[in-house]
Amino acid sequence: MAEARILSAVERAKQRAEIAGRRNMLLLTHLRWFASLGQLVTILTVHFWLGVNLPIGPMITVLAGLVLLNILTLIMLAGRHAVANWELFLALLVDLAALTSQLYMSGGASNPFAPIGLLQVVVGAVLLEAWSSWVLAAMHSAAFGLLTIYYRPLELPLEHTSSLAPIHIFASWLNFVLVAVLLVFFVTRIGRNLRMRDASLAEMRQQAAEEDHIVRMGLLASGAAHELGTPLSSLAVIVGDWRKRPDFAANHSLIEDITEMQIAVARCKEIVGGILYASGEARSEGLERTTLRRFVKSVADQWTLQHPGVLRLDDRLTENPAIAADRTLAQIVTNVLDNAAEADATLVEMTAETKKGNLLLIVRDDGSGFPTEMLRNLGTPYHSSKDRRGAGLGLFLAVNVMRKLGGSIEIRNGRVRGALVTLSIPLDALALSDADG
Template identity: 50%
Template sequence: MLESIWPQNRNQNASAEDAPYLWTTADSQQAWGSPEPRDVTNRKNMALLIQLRWTAVMGQIVTIGFVQLWLGIKLPLAAMAAVIAALVTLNVVSMIWTRRRKEITSHDLLLALMLDVAALTAQLYLSGGAKNPFTSLYLLQITLGAVLLDARSIWSLVVLTTASLVGLTVAHRPLLLPQQGIGDDFSLYITGMCIGFLLNAVLLVVFVTRINRNLRDRDARLAAMRQRAAEESHIVRMGLLASGAAHELGTPLSSISVLLSDWRRMPELASHPDLIEDIAEMESSLKRCKAIVTGILVSAGEARGEGSAATTVHKFVNGLAEEWSSTRSKNTLHIKNEFGADLAIVSDAALKQVVFNVLDNALEASPGWIELAAGRSGDALVLAISDVGPGFSSETLAQLGKPYNSSKGRPGGGLGLFLVVNVIRKLGGKVSAENRADGGARVTLTLPLATLAIGGGDAG
């Protein structure tokens, strides 16, 4: 049986204006999603490399124009324009390819960086080779590779850039400089080196910062998935323990049932109405214990009776209320069914147990009044359980859905809400908890009707 879903560590001084805390699977699609979210880090980084290539295209056009027109240095414009046109074509093809490709790998990023190195080498070859101060842009490619790639790929890029630089010292097209002195040539080189350094620094800060943000997002997703795996492992262990306990309880419960039946038939006891009444109450309690054991086994997939069954929303809600009231408190629960037009759904044992658990803990916090409200929000069934108890503490709201989030002082307390959040998440829904403006608390379960509808998917 799920336990302690309704937090009993409610702060008597909790403010009704406490902001509601919402734990949703919409939020967890990126972190916990079901199915697991695909890692899009490489795709984002490829998009950044495409943006960097557009920057390179614009930078080359500006630099070539400045050198040709302002400094009067003759450049092979046709050949350099062909390299720029090749870069533009590569970028357009990369954008289309990235949209159509399902997965971007580290090898794809390596290929993109190598093509950028090849384009840079071609432009340097046409503009003085290793004597060109913009050879420092090779460091930009190496730095990006160090951030994006694995060790083997990084060294492959280092080898390529080193070979390119060495090759430029041997083969290149010399620049046709105007008639200037050595001092002027050196000043020109220093100026180019300063411009290259500034360009390197700006591009590194802008793009490496964005790449690191992508990597941090990836690490956050991985951490959330590891957390989810750990919590699901915890749930599996508890399920195994509960299933084993239910099997173990079957034999003693059957023995007690036989003994009570024998007692009812004994003449010595049959003549005492008070004893017969006590036996009847014991049999009723025993029947409830058997129902609890059955519920545990049904939820574990080892049904002793029927598990899921076809029903409608109205029948499901009314049946929940009637069954819960008959075994707990007949006059405490108030029903408000505003779902609207009825809809056929599958009544799932785990979902019913979740609602029962919320109601049980609401009863413990508010023995005099509980409300179960059913409504519809778009394509979702909304079940809201409200009470007039002391409300949630801010600590409980901040840790909603975490295991052992309770101050009841009982070993294992606080697992109920943890299990409820996981069950609802498996059904594709969300759980929210808040303090009501007029006092008390409210837990809201929102479930997509597509999951509950007959033929709409596995509700378990």
């Protein structure tokens, strides 16, 4: 169950990331427009106003390439709703190549605008996944290092001529690398913390919605249980009277049918009583002091009355503490067994054991198992393989009751056939309190 929920959450997160990637790509195109305009103004100002001889043709060609990239990107985004991380990474690599080319043609690392590559490192750390952020930072650092060796020297007028010592150039490169590493490290960490916070908030909202759903279902179930109590009691009395009639008693086949009817009515009354007990309306008279082994055996025996010859109980309990019999838990176990029977299982094995302070109930069956789509949505209401109204609530309630008890439920298909359901309940949640004793 936990694995199915995790897989489902991962898939939803991946879809959200791809949709967010489209917005990030649009943001990247906006930044590229500003960067292209800024580079054009700077190139023209330095060449014509400051009198610095620059290779205008090649540098304008690089800017034209960035403009063309933006146009192609906007055309691509017009018919798409998702952009993957690798596409953002590739776009930033093109920006890196363009910036490196411009710096190569205008003095390399001695160009006062050389550290502007850190802006692209920051953008990459914010928009990209961690691995691609680190690769981008490494490539920027490598490019800056190469620009300290390979570049086209600027032909500056005498009044603007100056030179930097090699140690100064090396220190500038080292400073670039340190800042790039720290930026990627802290920005990715902050981004991860924010994503974890958002995921936690989303999980809390989902849990609150599920609990609200449970409350509303509980109110409806409690009202229905009150209304069903009287007709079930009447049926129990009528069936009991039939059993005592002399003309019915002589018909053994009819007596067997009446016996099955009494068992079915008793089962219905027990379910109704469990609903009232779970809602807190029958707690004082429904609470029963028993032992762990007796509780597990009674649940198995009750289910066997309705499905003779199907269930096999494997008692491996190493502890047998006194507990307060919980009808809600008994109903959950019964629902799990019912699901196995409805999946055409001919053999259901339930193993009971205690491990690390928990009661483990492991139910295996040889039925048809769970469909893949159902496994992805287990624990959410109205997702079921049964084509009837209200189907799927049993496992939804089981997940939430286990969570309330501090336990868990894990569901998966068998390797060949059938399903495996594991219920884990802390023994402390079942222990007798002073009020119960």
